[in-house]
Amino acid sequence: MTSDETTWKEFVRQQVVDFCNEQGSRTFSMDDFYSSKEQPIHDFNPDNKHRREKVRQQLQILRDEGFITFLGNRGNYTLRGIEMLASEIEETKTIDLTRETPQRREHLIETYVRSTGWAKRAREAFGHDCMFKKCDNGFLKQDGTPYIEVHHILPMCDGGENALWNLSVLCAHHHRMAHFADAETRLSVKQYLEKETSWRIQNQQ
Numbered sequence: 161m162t163s164d165e166t167t168w169k170e171f172v173r174q175q176v177v178d179f180c181n182e183q184g185s186r187t188f189s190m191d192d193f194y195s196s197k198e199q200p201i202h203d204f205n206p207d208n209k210h211r212r213e214k215v216r217q218q219l220q221i222l223r224d225e226g227f228i229t230f231l232g233n234r235g236n237y238t239l240r241g242i243e244m245l246a247s248e249i250e251e252t253k254t255i256d257l258t259r260e261t262p263q264r265r266e267h268l269i270e271t272y273v274r275s276t277g278w279a280k281r282a283r284e285a286f287g288h289d290c291m292f293k294k295c296d297n298g299f300l301k302q303d304g305t306p307y308i309e310v311h312h313i314l315p316m317c318d319g320g321e322n323a324l325w326n327l328s329v330l331c332a333h334h335h336r337m338a339h340f341a342d343a344e345t346r347l348s349v350k351q352y353l354e355k356e357t358s359w360r361i362q363n364q365q
């Protein structure tokens with residue numbers, strides 16, 4: 161296989177899409193990506209002694225083209241351009257998302273997508289009680305498990321990441337409030353959740 165710039169770029173791009181689908185999240189670190197894909201990267205060009213640098217360079221090219229964004233202070237890349245991961249498409253295929261505005265679409269995806277990676281990780285980290293101030297709106301579903309929705313503090317459609325620090329768990333009422341309240345209320349919910357999430361992450365370890 162030849163390894164000119166174009167094919168390297170297309171190869172890394174496909175590996176990124178595969179990796180995001182496998183982990184069920186569009187946000188990833190270079191280290192996690194590279195260690196998971198080391199074998200296919202090696203097999204793509206076994207003679208290249210600087211594969212890691214090559215991959216980093218391709219990620220930068222993909223970033224310049226807007227396919228991924230890089231958040232320097234967090235060291236995370238986020239995949240753009242594909243709106244939904246394979247598992248999210250699977251879970252939401254009974255609803256028609258095409259007619260919705262980006263904000264409403266985001267709320268619907270968050271409400272319907274239950275088992276994809278980012279939603280699971282948020283529930284594991286933050287539990288099943290609404291994170292909003294002293295909220296006690298939780299309830300159990302018919303199967304006995306708690307009902308909770310996972311919310312992106314900065315929406316993906318506005319450039320948010322689906323890393324843990326941008327996620328929160330909310331009851332259905334406060335989740336609607338976070339999306340559909342007046343601008344001032346939405347801002348105060350967002351600021352509250354930012355503080356609450358970072359406090360919880362810091363106090364977990």
Ligand SMILES: [Zn+2]
Pocket residue numbers: 266267270310311312335338339
């Ligand atoms: Zn939300």
Ligand SMILES: [Zn+2]
Pocket residue numbers: 290291292295296297330331332333334335
């Ligand atoms: Zn609540």
